[in-house]
Amino acid sequence: MSAYEDLMRFEHDTQALAQIAGRLGWDQETVMPRGASDQRGEEMAAIESVLHARRIDPRVGDWLGQIDDGALDTVAQAQMRHIRRSHARTMKIPADLAATLAKVTSKAQGQWAQARADEDVAAFLPVLEEVVALKRQEGQALADGGDVYDAMVDDYEPDMGAADLAEMFDAMRPRLVALRASVLAAEAPKALSGHFASDKQMALAAKLACVFGYDMTRGRVDKAVHPFSSGSGQDVRITTRTNELDPFNCFYSTIHEVGHGCYEQNIDEAYLLTPLGGGVSMGVHESQSRIYENQLGRSRAFTGWLFGQMRETFGDFGLDSAEAFYHAVNRVNDGYIRTEADEVQYNLHIMLRFDLERALMQGDLLVGDLEAAWNDRFKADFGFDVDKPSNGCLQDVHWSVGLFGYFPTYSLGNVYAGCLHQALRKAVPDLDDQLARGETGGATAWLRENVQQHGGLFRPAEVIERASGMTPGAAPLMDYLEAKFGDIYGL
Amino acid sequence: MSAYEDLMRFEHDTQALAQIAGRLGWDQETVMPRGASDQRGEEMAAIESVLHARRIDPRVGDWLGQIDDGALDTVAQAQMRHIRRSHARTMKIPADLAATLAKVTSKAQGQWAQARADEDVAAFLPVLEEVVALKRQEGQALADGGDVYDAMVDDYEPDMGAADLAEMFDAMRPRLVALRASVLAAEAPKALSGHFASDKQMALAAKLACVFGYDMTRGRVDKAVHPFSSGSGQDVRITTRTNELDPFNCFYSTIHEVGHGCYEQNIDEAYLLTPLGGGVSMGVHESQSRIYENQLGRSRAFTGWLFGQMRETFGDFGLDSAEAFYHAVNRVNDGYIRTEADEVQYNLHIMLRFDLERALMQGDLLVGDLEAAWNDRFKADFGFDVDKPSNGCLQDVHWSVGLFGYFPTYSLGNVYAGCLHQALRKAVPDLDDQLARGETGGATAWLRENVQQHGGLFRPAEVIERASGMTPGAAPLMDYLEAKFGDIYGL
Numbered sequence: 001m002s003a004y005e006d007l008m009r010f011e012h013d014t015q016a017l018a019q020i021a022g023r024l025g026w027d028q029e030t031v032m033p034r035g036a037s038d039q040r041g042e043e044m045a046a047i048e049s050v051l052h053a054r055r056i057d058p059r060v061g062d063w064l065g066q067i068d069d070g071a072l073d074t075v076a077q078a079q080m081r082h083i084r085r086s087h088a089r090t091m092k093i094p095a096d097l098a099a100t101l102a103k104v105t106s107k108a109q110g111q112w113a114q115a116r117a118d119e120d121v122a123a124f125l126p127v128l129e130e131v132v133a134l135k136r137q138e139g140q141a142l143a144d145g146g147d148v149y150d151a152m153v154d155d156y157e158p159d160m161g162a163a164d165l166a167e168m169f170d171a172m173r174p175r176l177v178a179l180r181a182s183v184l185a186a187e188a189p190k191a192l193s194g195h196f197a198s199d200k201q202m203a204l205a206a207k208l209a210c211v212f213g214y215d216m217t218r219g220r221v222d223k224a225v226h227p228f229s230s231g232s233g234q235d236v237r238i239t240t241r242t243n244e245l246d247p248f249n250c251f252y253s254t255i256h257e258v259g260h261g262c263y264e265q266n267i268d269e270a271y272l273l274t275p276l277g278g279g280v281s282m283g284v285h286e287s288q289s290r291i292y293e294n295q296l297g298r299s300r301a302f303t304g305w306l307f308g309q310m311r312e313t314f315g316d317f318g319l320d321s322a323e324a325f326y327h328a329v330n331r332v333n334d335g336y337i338r339t340e341a342d343e344v345q346y347n348l349h350i351m352l353r354f355d356l357e358r359a360l361m362q363g364d365l366l367v368g369d370l371e372a373a374w375n376d377r378f379k380a381d382f383g384f385d386v387d388k389p390s391n392g393c394l395q396d397v398h399w400s401v402g403l404f405g406y407f408p409t410y411s412l413g414n415v416y417a418g419c420l421h422q423a424l425r426k427a428v429p430d431l432d433d434q435l436a437r438g439e440t441g442g443a444t445a446w447l448r449e450n451v452q453q454h455g456g457l458f459r460p461a462e463v464i465e466r467a468s469g470m471t472p473g474a475a476p477l478m479d480y481l482e483a484k485f486g487d488i489y490g491l
Numbered sequence: 492m493s494a495y496e497d498l499m500r501f502e503h504d505t506q507a508l509a510q511i512a513g514r515l516g517w518d519q520e521t522v523m524p525r526g527a528s529d530q531r532g533e534e535m536a537a538i539e540s541v542l543h544a545r546r547i548d549p550r551v552g553d554w555l556g557q558i559d560d561g562a563l564d565t566v567a568q569a570q571m572r573h574i575r576r577s578h579a580r581t582m583k584i585p586a587d588l589a590a591t592l593a594k595v596t597s598k599a600q601g602q603w604a605q606a607r608a609d610e611d612v613a614a615f616l617p618v619l620e621e622v623v624a625l626k627r628q629e630g631q632a633l634a635d636g637g638d639v640y641d642a643m644v645d646d647y648e649p650d651m652g653a654a655d656l657a658e659m660f661d662a663m664r665p666r667l668v669a670l671r672a673s674v675l676a677a678e679a680p681k682a683l684s685g686h687f688a689s690d691k692q693m694a695l696a697a698k699l700a701c702v703f704g705y706d707m708t709r710g711r712v713d714k715a716v717h718p719f720s721s722g723s724g725q726d727v728r729i730t731t732r733t734n735e736l737d738p739f740n741c742f743y744s745t746i747h748e749v750g751h752g753c754y755e756q757n758i759d760e761a762y763l764l765t766p767l768g769g770g771v772s773m774g775v776h777e778s779q780s781r782i783y784e785n786q787l788g789r790s791r792a793f794t795g796w797l798f799g800q801m802r803e804t805f806g807d808f809g810l811d812s813a814e815a816f817y818h819a820v821n822r823v824n825d826g827y828i829r830t831e832a833d834e835v836q837y838n839l840h841i842m843l844r845f846d847l848e849r850a851l852m853q854g855d856l857l858v859g860d861l862e863a864a865w866n867d868r869f870k871a872d873f874g875f876d877v878d879k880p881s882n883g884c885l886q887d888v889h890w891s892v893g894l895f896g897y898f899p900t901y902s903l904g905n906v907y908a909g910c911l912h913q914a915l916r917k918a919v920p921d922l923d924d925q926l927a928r929g930e931t932g933g934a935t936a937w938l939r940e941n942v943q944q945h946g947g948l949f950r951p952a953e954v955i956e957r958a959s960g961m962t963p964g965a966a967p968l969m970d971y972l973e974a975k976f977g978d979i980y981g982l
Contacts, residue, residue, distance in 0.1 A: 012533070012537075013537040013540065013541075016533050016534045016536075016537035016538075017534075017537050017538065017541065019530070019534055020511065020515065020534050020537070020538060023515070023518065023534075024511065024514070027514065027518070031522065031711065032726065033707070033708055033709050033710055033711055033725070033726060033728075034708055035706070035708035035709040035725050036709060036725040036726035037725075038725060039510070039724050039725040039726055039763065039764070040725075040726065042503070042507050042764055043507045043508075043510055043511050043514075045507075046503075046504040046507035046508050046511070047507075047508065047511060049504065050504075050508065050541055215526070216524070217524055217525055217526035218524050218526040218527060219524055220522065220524055233530050234524070234526050234527040234528075234529060234530040234531075235523065235524060235527035235530055235531065237524075272530065273530070273533055
């Protein structure tokens with residue numbers, strides 16, 4: 001056995017154990033008895049501790065020292081890139097810092113939830129201060145003298161610098177603010193109305209999952225409080241939720257998670273339980289969920305088909321044409337909440353968070369000034385005041401659990417989706433005819449072939465560049481948004 | 492930290508990981524996508540390998556060497572008894588034998604299933620021969636010069652010798668054969684008839700689980716091909732199944748698994764994720780499932796209440812009185828299959844297997860003679876001929892997967908249940924009045940107090956002796972069976 005083979009065999013078991021930990025997470029959010037949470041905490045800690053011990057196992061360092069990457073084939077070189085990257089990250093973070101972070105973020109998550117319920121920012125700030133200080137320490141350990149926030153973004157989106165993101169976002173922001181203002185000044189399309197039974201929503205959601213190519217023999221759709229996708233390879237489960245007054249919540253959450261799920265299901269089988277066997281970055285992952293949800297799922301062509309499905313399932317819901325339905329699906333509303341935002345406003349929510357968390361990490365913003373900074377920026381971009389903290393800086397769990405550098409990958413996913421969508425339209429000229437028949441095969445086969453099958457083989461931006469034939473940038477997304485919403489709102 | 496504290500902290504994580512492995516088993520039988528089985532096999536192997544590495548971890552031996560059990564309190568001494576026992580067992584079995592056994596039994600299980608489908612005993616015998624030879628090697632390694640089969644029984648029922656079991660069973664057998672013959676010579680009670688919708692069965696099954704004290708906040712009831720109970724402490728899940736022509740299958744499988752599940756749920760919280768935090772032996776476990784299912788669930792008093800529930804749920808099913816219903820529940824039929832057998836015949840199925848597997852292990856029966864020996868014994872005890880191997884020596888999976896010494900614990904569970912039932916009747920004089928109202932609280936509280944809460948604290952026979960106030964023996968069970976079926980069948 002060569003050192004590479006030994007290492008890959010070790011990695012195989014680590015990947016398998018990580019899949020198990022993920023499955024426990026799914027179980028906890030879907031089927032676990034509610035009285036089991038303390039015991040589950042112990043179980044999760046036990047398997048995380050096994051995973052950690054494997055990550056710092058001295059044999060890994062020995063194998064890495066013995067392997068000459070240049071002598072390996074392309075796939076093996078890509079495996080090594082992931083393993084070396086992850087090993088270097090683990091070895092850079094002092095064990096006591098990792099332990100303290102785990103403890104403090106666990107405490108912070110509870111305090112955040114309480115503070116949000118109480119609308120009490122001040123109660124959350126001391127523990128957020130602790131989290132920020134620890135994350136800066138972690139960032140410094142990872143950055144090797146470079147930019148602390150860059151190192152954090154790199155955790156979720158390898159090779160992506162914060163300065164590049166800032167430049168991209170700064171160029172998008174005025175166009176989005178202007179588009180938002182024009183759209184909300186125009187006459188709002190009619191919304192749908194009625195009562196939409198939960199079980200009928202779930203049945204149509206399952207149908208939508210299949211329509212978008214999700215393989216039910218290697219997955220399942222369940223309800224959970226927050227929609228998510230979990231697992232890789234042969235066991236990729238998604239969740240959705242229902243609101244009997246708003247079926248779009250269920251359907252577009254489902255299509256979104258199906259995008260994530262299909263990415264994981266469609267990775268080359270040869271990469272199963274190897275470092276290449278998962279999505280390559282958060283940004284590329286999000287590009288799949290977003291293109292399924294928005295560019296395909298909210299297109300005029302596809303909503304035409306969905307209109308018929310919904311009429312069949314629910315009868316009358318106050319919209320009498322496919323065109324009115326298309327407008328209702330894409331209706332833009334004033335709102336405070338990121339997770340409820342439409343295609344136009346979503347990225348403004350992200351840019352707000354990106355700028356604030358970057359300033360926090362770089363020391364340009366104090367935790368004590370966060371709420372004021374949030375509220376000022378919200379007023380500037382959205383045109384009205386935040387009414388309460390749960391609609392403002394307390395709305396997201398991310399910072400309490402130490403997720404800094406994660407938010408920008410959502411908008412990067414949108415940018416990537418814009419590039420892929422432009423290329424897809426060229427590659428599949430009759431895409432709209434297919435979508436109008438409720439067929440996504442042309443689109444999903446192209447995405448599978450050009451993006452999904454590769455798993456972690458290429459670098460993130462390289463995946464998008466190879467698939468779209470262009471250097472990733474915001475222009476396709478912005479052009480698409482301005483054209484689509486200009487059309488719908490008659491701008 | 493003392494060596495004992497170090498060891499218990501290590502054991503805590505091992506127990507937590509074992510719970511995770513168990514949960515994966517539950518997942519596989521209930522919710523896992525069917526295309527995930529290859530990947531799941533890899534995941535299970537990975538966590539089993541982690542568990543094995545912990546069992547042979549040299550630190551365990553070091554800690555065991557440092558601990559003076561005599562200086563510990565009673566509970567800690569009991570913890571040590573379990574840990575030392577399990578460690579000694581692990582260390583006695585050569586690693587290559589364990590690996591070969593795992594490989595051969597995995598192959599044998601597939602060949603057994605195929606042979607059973609093909610009604611082809613000869614196709615199964617070569618691999619069974621291998622399994623028997625390997626299990627004998629394992630037994631020799633465990634027995635330290637003692638009886639090989641004793642060592643196997645000891646795996647499932649500590650401190651129980653095969654000779655004692657044989658003596659007990661030999662005394663029961665003629666009485667059971669005679670009772671069976673009289674019952675089947677008498678007029679058979681009317682069976683119930685009708686169609687019983689699966690979802691209504693599941694709703695009533697969930698109600699029965701609650702009636703018997705199963706805590707749904709720390710458990711759940713799902714469907715699976717084979718009913719089972721899984722997990723300990725705060726997360727104890729059971730499964731059942733439905734047959735739309737035979738609702739008793741669902742209801743009594745449920746009550747049976749509820750007995751197992753309540754045992755695990757009711758163990759003293761202080762033992763959570765320690766060696767004392769599970770049922771103490773297979774025999775004691777089975778005593779709980781059997782007393783719930785049979786002595787309580789199939790009693791005249793309880794079936795009186797159940798009759799009303801079933802009438803409410805299903806309307807008319809051809810039985811017009813609670814007494815006729817009681818007789819139908821306890822109807823004895825000719826049959827080949829152990830898992831479908833009634834209270835009278837079940838133990839005869841077990842004794843047949845016990846005698847044959849003991850003879851196989853002791854070298855008194857050759858694998859090649861197994862089918863003939865089975866068929867002769869079946870004819871002798873049941874009075875008619877086995878018609879095909881799937882109704883004979885190929886009906887159970889146990890031997891193919893190396894479970895020798897396990898079968899007798901089913902009958903031992905019945906014997907224990909008989910002792911407990913006798914004591915319970917004395918302790919709760921108005922038991923029948925309670926059961927007739929659909930209340931099991933008097934019985935389940937007594938079982939919780941006297942058996943379940945102790946987990947692994949006492950030795951198996953000691954648990955029964957403390958609870959029942961008698962040396963465990965078959966007399967109470969036999970008296971109960973003869974009285975009950977004599978009454979029903981007018982003998």
